[in-house]
Amino acid sequence: MKKIKKKRKPHVAIGGVPPRNAYDLYTFVAGAALEGGEPFRLDCNCGGVVTIMPPFQDEYVVCARCESTIKMIVIEGDPGYIIGADPDGTPKLLPVQGSKKPHPIELSHSERDTILARVRAQVEKKKVG
Numbered sequence: 120m121k122k123i124k125k126k127r128k129p130h131v132a133i134g135g136v137p138p139r140n141a142y143d144l145y146t147f148v149a150g151a152a153l154e155g156g157e158p159f160r161l162d163c164n165c166g167g168v169v170t171i172m173p174p175f176q177d178e179y180v181v182c183a184r185c186e187s188t189i190k191m192i193v194i195e196g197d198p199g200y201i202i203g204a205d206p207d208g209t210p211k212l213l214p215v216q217g218s219k220k221p222h223p224i225e226l227s228h229s230e231r232d233t234i235l236a237r238v239r240a241q242v243e244k245k246k247v248g
């Protein structure tokens with residue numbers, strides 16, 4: 120993965136600048152969506168929608184509905200989803216916003232099970248090795 124050095128610039132205050140590294144929410148965003156140049160929607164946990172207009176320079180957005188600061192973690196390309204884990208270590212699929220691919224909840228049960236079974240197998244292999 121290539122590291123792109125970004126110059127930090129001061130944020131414009133939107134109802135108060137959030138403290139450094141303290142965000143209410145974190146979400147994954149497809150890098151392809153930011154590079155595509157077309158506006159895309161980012162769903163907040165509260166059901167609010169933030170419209171992102173590329174080129175997007177900041178690293179977080181603020182939900183107009185609940186005023187949460189949402190940090191965007193950019194994932195290279197458009198993977199559709201990423202593998203996360205519950206606190207107990209159970210793997211799960213996390214949606215990537217701005218993706219043109221189906222949302223993980225739109226995958227069929229068997230598709231999701233296949234992906235998660237593969238992840239579990241990889242995790243097990245790592246434990247043994």
Ligand SMILES: [Zn+2]
Nearest residue numbers: 163165182185
């Ligand atoms: Zn919200």
